[in-house]
Amino acid sequence: MHRLPFKSETQQNVKKLLELAQPDDSLLVLMHGSPDPDAIASAMALREILLRTKGLSKWVFAATEPIRRQQNRELAQAMRLNIRLLNQIDAGACRLVALVDAQPSFFGDSLPAREPDIVMDHHPREGGWQAELADIRPSYGALSTILTEYLLAARVRIPRNLHTALLYGIKTDTDNFDRETLAEDIRAYTYHSRRANLRLIRRIELNQT
Secondary structure (H helix, E strand, C coil): CCCCCCCHHHHHHHHHHHHHCCCCCEEEEEECCCCCHHHHHHHHHHHHHHHHHHCCCEEEEEECCCCCCHHHHHHHHHCCCCEEEHHHCCHHHCCEEEEECCCHHHCCCCCCCCCCCEEEECCCCCCCCCCCEEEECCCCCCHHHHHHHHHHHCCCCCCHHHHHHHHHHHHHHCCCCCCCCCHHHHHHHHHHHCCCCHHHHHHHHCCCC
């Protein structure tokens, strides 16, 4: 497996993540607002890690709003994802709750009546909250870059569809690198670009899926 450098905290956080999850757990991966490619790809990556390392097979993807942007709907369809609305599921039935590309303070009163177990984001930390695993890195251009590090630290083989989603997540959240980014974002983008379905990304961008 091709290796990319990653921060030591990533390895420590992967260890903590794997200690949190058990094979028979159910996982709620929650996104705030209308899911964008970075959130979608990050949710997929978290699921892939726990599926391949822990055998976790029960999960729900949910968001507080439906996907509105056409390209984002096409990405979710191409990845065969069912992203449900938070107010239409029983969040309390899931033993683990993970927030991706978001933090508890973003949700107001719409979160389940409990602290999330996992919070992963690349926006500045807001509000006072606790989580068993909190990974907030505002210097990164995309959460997809951070989850790329997690996948490699966990030694998970990345399928082509996930390479594609993560590449698109980095591409859109950095605005094709017009926004401030790190060398880590560029390295992750380059890594995925050699393995992703670039034709699918072009079709999504052109609304031709």
